[in-house]
Amino acid sequence: MTRPLSDDDLRAMMTHMIGARVSSQRAFNLQRQGRAGTNAPIDGSEAIVVGAARALDPTADWVLPQYREPVALQRFGPEVLESYVRYILGDPDGGHIPEPVRVWPPQISLATQVPHAVGMAWGMKRTGETGCALVFLGDGSTSEGDFYEAANFAGVLRAPVIFVVVNNGWAISTPVASQTAAKNFAAKSHAFGFPGTTVDGTDILAVYEVVSEARERAVSGAGPTLIEAVTYRLAPHTTADDPTRYMPDDELVAARGRDPLTRFQKELSGRGLWSDDDTTRAEADADAVMEAAIQAAEADRANPIELFDHVHAIRTTRLERQRREWIDHYGEDPR
Amino acid sequence: MTRPLSDDDLRAMMTHMIGARVSSQRAFNLQRQGRAGTNAPIDGSEAIVVGAARALDPTADWVLPQYREPVALQRFGPEVLESYVRYILGDPDGGHIPEPVRVWPPQISLATQVPHAVGMAWGMKRTGETGCALVFLGDGSTSEGDFYEAANFAGVLRAPVIFVVVNNGWAISTPVASQTAAKNFAAKSHAFGFPGTTVDGTDILAVYEVVSEARERAVSGAGPTLIEAVTYRLAPHTTADDPTRYMPDDELVAARGRDPLTRFQKELSGRGLWSDDDTTRAEADADAVMEAAIQAAEADRANPIELFDHVHAIRTTRLERQRREWIDHYGEDPR
Amino acid sequence: MSHVEEIPDDASQEMNMLEAINHTLHQEMRRDERVMVLGEDVGHNGGVFRATDGLHTEFGGDRVVDTPLAEAVIVGTSVGLAAAGQIPVAEIQFLGFAYQAMHQIAGQAARLRFRTRGRFQARITIRSPFGGGVRTPELHSDSILSQFANVPGLKIVAPSSASDAKGMLATAIRDPDPVLFLEPLRGYRMIKDEVPLGEHLVELGKARTVSDGSDVVIIAWSYMVDVAMRAATELANEGISARIVDLRSIVPLDTEAIAQAVEDCGRVVVVQEAPETNGFASEVIATINDTSFYSLEAPVERVSGWDAPYPTGQLEDFYVPDVGRVVAAVRRVVETP
Amino acid sequence: MSHVEEIPDDASQEMNMLEAINHTLHQEMRRDERVMVLGEDVGHNGGVFRATDGLHTEFGGDRVVDTPLAEAVIVGTSVGLAAAGQIPVAEIQFLGFAYQAMHQIAGQAARLRFRTRGRFQARITIRSPFGGGVRTPELHSDSILSQFANVPGLKIVAPSSASDAKGMLATAIRDPDPVLFLEPLRGYRMIKDEVPLGEHLVELGKARTVSDGSDVVIIAWSYMVDVAMRAATELANEGISARIVDLRSIVPLDTEAIAQAVEDCGRVVVVQEAPETNGFASEVIATINDTSFYSLEAPVERVSGWDAPYPTGQLEDFYVPDVGRVVAAVRRVVETP
Numbered sequence A, B: 001m002t003r004p005l006s007d008d009d010l011r012a013m014m015t016h017m018i019g020a021r022v023s024s025q026r027a028f029n030l031q032r033q034g035r036a037g038t039n040a041p042i043d044g045s046e047a048i049v050v051g052a053a054r055a056l057d058p059t060a061d062w063v064l065p066q067y068r069e070p071v072a073l074q075r076f077g078p079e080v081l082e083s084y085v086r087y088i089l090g091d092p093d094g095g096h097i098p099e100p101v102r103v104w105p106p107q108i109s110l111a112t113q114v115p116h117a118v119g120m121a122w123g124m125k126r127t128g129e130t131g132c133a134l135v136f137l138g139d140g141s142t143s144e145g146d147f148y149e150a151a152n153f154a155g156v157l158r159a160p161v162i163f164v165v166v167n168n169g170w171a172i173s174t175p176v177a178s179q180t181a182a183k184n185f186a187a188k189s190h191a192f193g194f195p196g197t198t199v200d201g202t203d204i205l206a207v208y209e210v211v212s213e214a215r216e217r218a219v220s221g222a223g224p225t226l227i228e229a230v231t232y233r234l235a236p237h238t239t240a241d242d243p244t245r246y247m248p249d250d251e252l253v254a255a256r257g258r259d260p261l262t263r264f265q266k267e268l269s270g271r272g273l274w275s276d277d278d279t280t281r282a283e284a285d286a287d288a289v290m291e292a293a294i295q296a297a298e299a300d301r302a303n304p305i306e307l308f309d310h311v312h313a314i315r316t317t318r319l320e321r322q323r324r325e326w327i328d329h330y331g332e333d334p335r
Numbered sequence C, D: 001m002s003h004v005e006e007i008p009d010d011a012s013q014e015m016n017m018l019e020a021i022n023h024t025l026h027q028e029m030r031r032d033e034r035v036m037v038l039g040e041d042v043g044h045n046g047g048v049f050r051a052t053d054g055l056h057t058e059f060g061g062d063r064v065v066d067t068p069l070a071e072a073v074i075v076g077t078s079v080g081l082a083a084a085g086q087i088p089v090a091e092i093q094f095l096g097f098a099y100q101a102m103h104q105i106a107g108q109a110a111r112l113r114f115r116t117r118g119r120f121q122a123r124i125t126i127r128s129p130f131g132g133g134v135r136t137p138e139l140h141s142d143s144i145l146s147q148f149a150n151v152p153g154l155k156i157v158a159p160s161s162a163s164d165a166k167g168m169l170a171t172a173i174r175d176p177d178p179v180l181f182l183e184p185l186r187g188y189r190m191i192k193d194e195v196p197l198g199e200h201l202v203e204l205g206k207a208r209t210v211s212d213g214s215d216v217v218i219i220a221w222s223y224m225v226d227v228a229m230r231a232a233t234e235l236a237n238e239g240i241s242a243r244i245v246d247l248r249s250i251v252p253l254d255t256e257a258i259a260q261a262v263e264d265c266g267r268v269v270v271v272q273e274a275p276e277t278n279g280f281a282s283e284v285i286a287t288i289n290d291t292s293f294y295s296l297e298a299p300v301e302r303v304s305g306w307d308a309p310y311p312t313g314q315l316e317d318f319y320v321p322d323v324g325r326v327v328a329a330v331r332r333v334v335e336t337p
């Protein structure tokens, strides 16, 4: 059922994981330098996002991220990262991922993207498109009503949707044990009437496997799947967070020993598909891509007057009047 | 574990079921006569509510109903029905169930009462009170985020709370199959990490049994229980509903054959505890109680100026000003 | 456009509000097969008020969908459906339950276009009845449109005639942006007028002058227009000539029409069902302050519900503004020297 | 009352807003052991801004509770806790996420007393930061208080000084009714002033005259008071004497203080971060219309956010009202003949 992975696939997956880590760390530093706003590093979740993306068809499937995932969605096109860089720079275009890339921008209001994914999947089903929608949400976000309401409806609709719960152990400072008493997050699927499965989120091949199966179910009309991918958050929640206040040091140290990047690197090295040189090169390449994206974004900052655009398809008279007042006050382009 | 039921208990339960049915039908007719507003008959759910109430301790436990249950909560005191009659008459005091009766007024905004129950249970736990909160909600109401959010939190808190899902097959015109794909509503407890169980809601003794066990769990600190009680709605959704538009006739006919009242009556007759005379008397008594409640409520209608009361503990200056304007316009008592 | 009906240009028929809405939903669904209707009890039951009656039979369960009982997901899946190219017409059974969907309406649907810089648009119409006077249980009657009026990106309309209901609903469904379409519960069967049977679109953002007058303008919307009309009749007997402006569209607001009426009449009464504090009447008054301060011959009078929750049935006739209160307010404003 | 501290009557200390809030929570929790704090990350982490720092250590996990990530249940269980005799102080991490709890705030907490005719009261304080200027992601900065101002039964306060934050938070916690307590995100560390260390209560519903002046009154609340103060300094250089009234309490509104200021100054500017349409400034203007129409020498000016969603970081300084826009508005209103 699962499409076998070629050596090129495997190498690309490793490259993307490294790219994600590098981009995420650059983004973090950018904030420290005062060049970017608050952002949320991916460290620890790379295998989940890259593995899931590999199981999808970027020309047919949709991805609705929470906020950590964009750096690891290279498979859907370079535009995802380019927009993400603008996003953390506070550029409105950060929310615009151009056609035909089938990825939504980051979602800040937790779990609200889950019904959107179900709606998209439902729409695709209605029009007979072959494809699915995959939505990421965190362990903490499963506590929001939107997740349950949407997953429950998806079950009724047998919509082609895959719910990937990225269980990284924490929702900011709140550990999973304070989030739910459920045996695990996969068990929540009993509430919705479709299969749920837990996978080791540090094992990219295992993630690839379960998402492939879920996709197969989705596109064959068998309905949704809930996947819980377990990992550990290896970095602060965001640039604004200080995890030493709440995260047990030994847990973090142990989790570092299960770094998904190291694991896959070992695996590929063992197969003779990866060397330390490859790592160095992948890191350098990712850095260059990120650097280019940052340069491009910084060189082309938004004219603040754009705040009047895209409120409606056509501006209302009142908004036109406000825009005129704005120009009277700030000028046409106060950059 | 379960407190054995005396013959008096059994007879009281039968009496309460009959009372519930009679009150509910009188309420329905009252609306037809233009003397009451929209109301929701209990027909079909009597065993669930009366059975559950019997398993509780009215001096220690709380009941948070949805909107069908008040007519069947005689065990908590006559005030519940008296207030309910005022409620359907549109009297503001319908929302007031006096101390020390531990019953909340009907809830219209579906499932919003579920977090309230969890909060109460949590509060009782904090102060070391021995007791629990039991909350009723319909099959349809389980689709609301509030149910999931609250049940999930209750699991974490191990709060002394019992969730009773009254599965009467319908949410207005929406059948259970359109509500969820879950195997059953009890299975939803997997999402929360505490036990769930399905019980035949036409069998009052079975209901009594499972609620007794759930209460035992609750007060012993073992945490929440989810109970799905299955029955069938034997009357229109409310006085405003026409079920012939959507309810299959054969289903309804079959369900009438499983009327919880008939079932328990047979059971008690078989044990020599109930006769047809008892039924006649119970009906007449219930009718008299209801009649008295209606008389009292109709004789003592609210002065509309009461709409300014209980908005806050103390009226704001603005509300005082509005109240003066109101008096200028309508007088002190325009009844 | 999958189907266009042949109807003589000038054909019309008397309909009540519900009939007009039902008729329009049929027409729009025939016209564009991307239009879907979803909500609680909208399918087999045809809606608890029959607004969607017959749609399930004609268009099937694929396009007319009984959802689970969860308002946030009705709106939330509509956002996804719209992004996938469908045109959802979602029903919230009573506006008071839109609170449950507030984060999806205000936080998501209303800003999807803005957030994605036009990549996705939330072409969604959210229909919902509201308003009091019919002895409903709690929260069914609450007039909470002002809770949505400060939400950028969202349009809000509240027609008071069957004809406008048709014209504005059709326009809303064809509008590329999310529109909250508010239906007067009390007027569903009581409001009756001639409705054009063919294509009939009413631009959003244009008020309607219901009746002319020169001493005072009464500004209202939805069912309060009916109250205003009855008040005007009574006032006419006293020799007071009241113009009535039906806003119809709350957002966008027809500032020009308001300014014109204030300029013509000099005296203004605004009527709303909502509680006074920060009800939409406040915005009307603030707008008049901006545009027409010097035309005012007296302070604007507002007639509102009181700053109390919508009360139970026995009290509601003393809560919702009635003809007597509107008449009194008009007299006050007219008598102001 | 489980514990009362011995503090000299006149002792005070300079604190920033966050410190004042933290100090007050400590005092109120010591004073009454029914007071509980609940919300996302309020426990071990001490809140994402440290507003609840130290509470978990002092009062334990039984009274300072990290909830699951679900705003509706934070407020919903608070309603139940209150009915069971506890006094919950709930935190919504950012006001934009209060949308998720709207049905529990507006539909339940605010009307519990009314619905039960006093049998239950929702003695709940809901704390939440809001407002822009600090480059937060979406929805964190949205100034959505007007979405709550039309909700009867709910009080809303938005202090602009550390001292008021203490006095109003303590009063809110002791108030028998639900209070939405809004904290200026941008002012958390920037706003600093002397805070009395002992008992210090500020009555809800009373505005505060921040600085005197006679040519114009600037009405503002929360962080916009700071902007108004800086504008006033600039205006003073031009010889314009601006009075600043900090509403502090949105509901109940201090109508008298507003009327007095309008009477004294005759010219008014209202400043709000929210979008213009139906922002709370509209209610301020409507109130002035009711009470002080004849004192106005010019139309009231309102300075607002624009009718667009709160934008991303690069744009926000051109969205939130700044000193320049307030100064310009004052000049306009003062120059009106």
Ligand SMILES: Cc1ncc(C[n+]2csc(CCOP(=O)(O)OP(=O)(O)O)c2C)c(N)n1
Residues within 6 Å of the ligand: A068, A108, A109, A110, A137, A138, A139, A140, A141, A142, A166, A168, A170, A171, A172, A233, A237, D040, D069, D093, D097, D100
């Ligand atoms: C509706 C909502 N509530 C609260 C927040 C504030 N917040 C941002 S991230 C976060 C924790 C999310 O945890 P989780 O879902 O596990 O994702 P993770 O950050 O671990 O990837 C919180 C509480 C928010 N963004 N949205």
Ligand SMILES: Cc1ncc(C[n+]2csc(CCOP(=O)(O)OP(=O)(O)O)c2C)c(N)n1
Residues within 6 Å of the ligand: B068, B108, B109, B110, B137, B138, B139, B140, B141, B142, B166, B168, B170, B171, B172, B233, B237, C040, C069, C093, C097, C100
């Ligand atoms: C939040 C909310 N949404 C919608 C409604 C309208 N409504 C009233 S009863 C009902 C169906 C409830 O079904 P269920 O929970 O199964 O209870 P039942 O009526 O069958 O006892 C609906 C949709 C409501 N009252 N509250």
Ligand SMILES: [Mg+2]
Residues within 6 Å of the ligand: A138, A139, A140, A166, A167, A168, A169, A170, A171, A172
């Ligand atoms: Mg997490």
Ligand SMILES: [Mg+2]
Residues within 6 Å of the ligand: B138, B139, B140, B166, B167, B168, B169, B170, B171, B172
């Ligand atoms: Mg039901």
